Amino acid sequence: MNFDFERDHQRCLDKLIWATRQLNINTTERDLSKIAELIVQAMTGRWRSFHTPDHIFEVGGSDNPIEVLAALFHDLVYVQVDQSVHFNLTFYITPFVREFRENLYIRDREDLGNDPMFDLVMEVFGFTPSQQLSPFGGQNEFLSALVAVKVLESFIPPSLILQIIACIEATIPFRPHKDGVSPAARLHERLIAVNESFQLGLSPEELVEAVRQSVRMANRDVGSFANPNPKIFLDGTWDLLPETNHNLRFTNSYTVNQYRVALQKMEGFMNFLKPDLVFQDYAGEPNAETYQSLLTRAGKNLETARLYLGSKLFTIALLEALSQRFGRNIPLSTIMGELNPEGLNVGKLEDFLPDISNNYPPQNSLEEDVFELLEKGRYSASSYDLKNSPLTTLMVKIMGFERIQQLHDNAKEFFEGKLDGESFLAVCDPMVVEIITNSLIKLFDNRKAALMRAS
Structure with missing residues (x-):
């Protein structure tokens, strides 16, 4: 597939500028341009034909800055497609994840050090240290969320990052109810626990809205299934x-x-x-x-x-x-x-x-x-x-x-x-x-x- 890097980079940068302004985030256009470059390079890999820049712009919509930001990051890692993790993304991932016999694992607790934001990502996903990551059980979404957190944590507050991670978690596709509880309801339960343990200060109404916007973005991610044609x-x-x-x-x-x-x-x-x-x-x-x-x-x-x-x-x-x-x-x-x-x-x-x-x-x-x-x-x-x-x-x-x-x-x-x-x-x-x-x-x-x- 042929990509236009300059066009996609500018579109991605425009989305980043708009979203950060909507959220009253202070950062420079130069820093956002570097983030746009990271995103577009990962999304235009050799084997990409569906999970491309066009896809992330569509999934993010245009009304909600949290959804826009989450969508830009949600498909950065796609191991089955790319056959690896894009080299530029490994900088953010390898301190927390290791490879053993062609499988990826979260590092053992004693090897992780003290990183509250990584712990936050794990808890939103319901993952634990030493866990093997499954390609069909949230591996790509977890690693994409991890990159998003490490890229954004220096200028976006944890309460907003929590909502971005929640949107990415919700895009883990095709999950059934467990014991009568939907994936969205389970996500809400974890958000309540994370909000309390990390003292993020989100109200009950804000936590419900975080799940609602996550569901909204996740449904756009698979929106082609409901195309009338x-x-x-x-x-x-x-x-x-x-x-x-x-x-x-x-x-x-x-x-x-x-x-x-x-x-x-x-x-x-x-x-x-x-x-x-x-x-x-x-x-x-x-x-x-x-x-x-x-x-x-x-x-x-x-x-x-x-x-x-x-x-x-x-x-x-x-x-x-x-x-x-x-x-x-x-x-x-x-x-x-x-x-x-x-x-x-x-x-x-x-x-x-x-x-x-x-x-x-x-x-x-x-x-x-x-x-x-x-x-x-x-x-x-x-x-x-x-x-x-x-x-x-x-x-x-x-x-x-x-x-x-x-x-x-x-x-x-x-x-x-x-x-x-x-x-x-x-x-x-x-x-x-x-x-x-x-x-x-x-x-x-x-x-x-x-x-x-x-x-």
Whole structure:
């Protein structure tokens, strides 16, 4: 992804200046410029495609200075995406965290020294010395909050820092209720304890409001799940895929298997999610009507994503099975044709697919939405994948969504090695297998003809 460092730095600086002025914080523009540089460098790492400067500006909103500041810091550390902690951030982290056998741990109490602000961060998150940090249990948010505290503590009072940390903690995603208590309610309990033990002087009403603003920011962090347009929601999903599947960055060399694994992980994630794991509410934030609307739209988007991803996953299973007839690590571009071939007139598999009538028209609004997504494409183009899905569209026309879903278990057995490629192809619709095989032959003949012309 291409970033404009100067533009993003200026936008970040503008946010910092506005927020500190709103909070009556005295600091220099030069110091804020250094902070903006730290933030933007971390947010524009090589593997970032969704968790970028645009994301943090959107998550912060424009009305609440605490939320604006928290959002600027909340995704600084993302170990799964960056494959490490950005070098410039280690200065703030290593006094408190160590690495052992590729896992991160909070240092032992005797090695931490006396740092009340670090203790404050631990208590807000409910973490303890010597604890192993989990990538899916708040590791990135905790480390991002730690950086925020160490950067801001010299000029922002602890009572405001507490509220910033609370906002970052609330962005730990997809947490269920425990013993009937929501993550936001548990955060409120910890804030009460921290406010008392650190004598920060926040009133009960201010502590409730701290949680409400945390929930507000956290809901914006996952706001794409409630986008009224499923095409835009899936755009975000496709931006996420290369962040944790780095092979997809190499557009014309990632293999059929690598693409399938990326889709398979995302499909599994979407099947796990439920709307009430995505969005939070607390003390009337958001109001009941808005919250229900968020849940309803998220439910629809998740349902759309499951059918869309499941259909595409079945397609890639069939392609993977066919590709095993001539190799084990075949680039997807070998089968589908290159993306963005820089002006070269190269053939693509879709050029040789027959135009057939739809034997299985959509049976409901969900199938209508997904069929349109497959046939016409997601909202925006992707650098590593087709916007539309001509091959899956063909399969749906011949087999229908219901039959494709029925064969999901067979596809999973193939992925797990319980079913070989030929056995999987044998349970697929023979017409589909024949059409794709013949289209591949025509594609390869086209390449052969081009090679012969060149010689």
